[in-house]
Amino acid sequence: xxxPSFDKILVVDDDEDVLHALxxxxxxxxxxxxxxxxxxxxxxxxxxxxxxxxxxxxxxxQDVTSGREGFIWLDKILDLDPSAVVVLITAYGDVxxxxxxxxxxxxxxxxxxWQNEKLIATLASAARxxxxxxEAARLRSRERQLSEDLDHRxxxxxxxxxxxxxxxxxTIDKVAATxxxxxxxxxxxxxxxxxxxxxxxxxxxxxEVFVAVDMAxxxxxxxxxxxxxxxxxxxxxxxxxxxxxFEVASGGxxxxxxxxxxxxxxxxxxxxxLQRREITRVGSNKHIPIDVRLICATNxxxxxxxxxxxxxQDLLYRINTVxxxxxxxxxxxxxxxxxxxxxxxxxxxxxxxEVKGISPAALKKLQKxxxxxxxxxxxxxxxxxxxxxxxxxxxxxxxxxxxxxxTPDEQDGLxxxxxxxxxxxxxxxxxxxxxHEGNISQTADExxxxxxxxxxxxxxxxx
Numbered sequence: 001x002x003x004p005s006f007d008k009i010l011v012v013d014d015d016e017d018v019l020h021a022l023x024x025x026x027x028x029x030x031x032x033x034x035x036x037x038x039x040x041x042x043x044x045x046x047x048x049x050x051x052x053x054x055x056x057x058x059x060x061x062q063d064v065t066s067g068r069e070g071f072i073w074l075d076k077i078l079d080l081d082p083s084a085v086v087v088l089i090t091a092y093g094d095v096x097x098x099x100x101x102x103x104x105x106x107x108x109x110x111x112x113x114w115q116n117e118k119l120i121a122t123l124a125s126a127a128r129x130x131x132x133x134x135e136a137a138r139l140r141s142r143e144r145q146l147s148e149d150l151d152h153r154x155x156x157x158x159x160x161x162x163x164x165x166x167x168x169x170x171t172i173d174k175v176a177a178t179x180x181x182x183x184x185x186x187x188x189x190x191x192x193x194x195x196x197x198x199x200x201x202x203x204x205x206x207x208e209v210f211v212a213v214d215m216a217x218x219x220x221x222x223x224x225x226x227x228x229x230x231x232x233x234x235x236x237x238x239x240x241x242x243x244x245x246f247e248v249a250s251g252g253x254x255x256x257x258x259x260x261x262x263x264x265x266x267x268x269x270x271x272x273x274l275q276r277r278e279i280t281r282v283g284s285n286k287h288i289p290i291d292v293r294l295i296c297a298t299n300x301x302x303x304x305x306x307x308x309x310x311x312x313q314d315l316l317y318r319i320n321t322v323x324x325x326x327x328x329x330x331x332x333x334x335x336x337x338x339x340x341x342x343x344x345x346x347x348x349x350x351x352x353x354e355v356k357g358i359s360p361a362a363l364k365k366l367q368k369x370x371x372x373x374x375x376x377x378x379x380x381x382x383x384x385x386x387x388x389x390x391x392x393x394x395x396x397x398x399x400x401x402x403x404x405x406x407t408p409d410e411q412d413g414l415x416x417x418x419x420x421x422x423x424x425x426x427x428x429x430x431x432x433x434x435x436h437e438g439n440i441s442q443t444a445d446e447x448x449x450x451x452x453x454x455x456x457x458x459x460x461x462x463x
Contacts, residue, residue: 010054046084180322196210
């Protein structure tokens with residue numbers, strides 16, 4: 001039964017005896033073994049097939065550039081498929097040349113005459129490398145698509161009327177072009193990931209992938225596997241080699257959200273990777289160099305945590321070359337109208353509703369609210385209002401707040417254009433009906449009315 005890690009192998013050598021021997025040996029370990037005597041066929045083969053491993057002879061007698069044939073075809077293969085895994089076949093006296101070829105992109109080499117077991121082990125290792133590269137490419141593609149989708153949705157920040165947000169924009173402009181580590185501090189819902197994406201878009205790595213990791217969602221057991229990757233068989237569910245987030249993000253930006261949630265042991269492992277600029281997959285001893293621009297974020301009081309010995313000071317120094325403090329929405333109410341208009345346009349289009357604006361009274365109500373959930377809460381509130389409204393202009397009654405977060409002059413979430421008693425009574429009745437989902441008895445009790453009195457008022461106001 002073939003080793004499942006061997007799918008297709010291409011052997012290129014101008015010696016027919018070598019090709020015959022390798023066909024006999026490798027067919028026991030691979031589903032398909034393609035052999036080729038003429039290296040000129042390599043481009044055609046690679047355009048039509050994907051190979052786990054390419055076993056390439058270092059010398060082809062018909063090539064006049066003696067001693068460089070292997071290099072020439074190695075370059076062509078890597079031009080056609082940069083993720084190709086090439087193992088060279090070489091004579092003992094060409095070891096120095098083979099080592100040079102590895103520096104130029106080959107994965108490994110085997111000596112003629114080869115030992116069968118050693119050859120199979122070398123090819124198996126090479127095939128695992130190819131699988132890892134494919135997995136990393138797949139994850140990069142997925143992360144890049146997600147990044148593009150989110151960047152399209154939040155192509156630029158909305159707001160900036162508040163001086164505190166203008167300072168945030170100024171910092172982004174200064175820092176983005178560098179590779180400095182950035183720590184973003186702010187409450188939940190303030191837009192920390194949007195800042196990270198803005199930094200990435202304006203950086204020299206903008207054409208590379210942006211990978212976001214929610215550290216709060218990682219358990220102790222999954223931390224190393226998710227961030228550093230694992231090899232096949234490293235643990236019970238490790239059925240194949242897998243690249244970690246550091247490896248996938250290499251060349252681009254890695255965003256570690258909610259880093260303040262990490263335990264001290266996990267902080268130590270993360271710090272080691274950052275200091276060495278390399279990771280080791282779970283189940284492997286091989287060190288893999290990484291090149292990421294690191295951006296972290298947290299809603300935790302990290303400096304207080306350092307004083308309490310729940311967050312490593314050396315890790316904090318490593319991740320906060322530059323700090324960006326995002327203000328809560330309640331401290332930048334000047335931006336509420338701009339944000340509300342932005343979300344209104346977004347969700348009116350999404351749900352195909354003819355909602356054209358927000359009344360001044362509704363905006364006044366929004367600006368007086370405490371916003372414990374910040375911009376995210378405003379976004380969800382606008383979305384809900386657009387879904388539920390029957391009006392083309394959102395009114396104060398289209399927005400419902402939790403009572404404990406309202407200010408005294410918007411008790412129970414009500415703001416009025418005027419204090420006309422009939423208008424106020426109609427609004428209060430509508431609010432009570434909504435609260436009790438249309439239950440007449442409960443609404444009447446809430447208002448201190450009899451059912452008959454409530455029915456008369458419902459008829460009077462057309463409710």
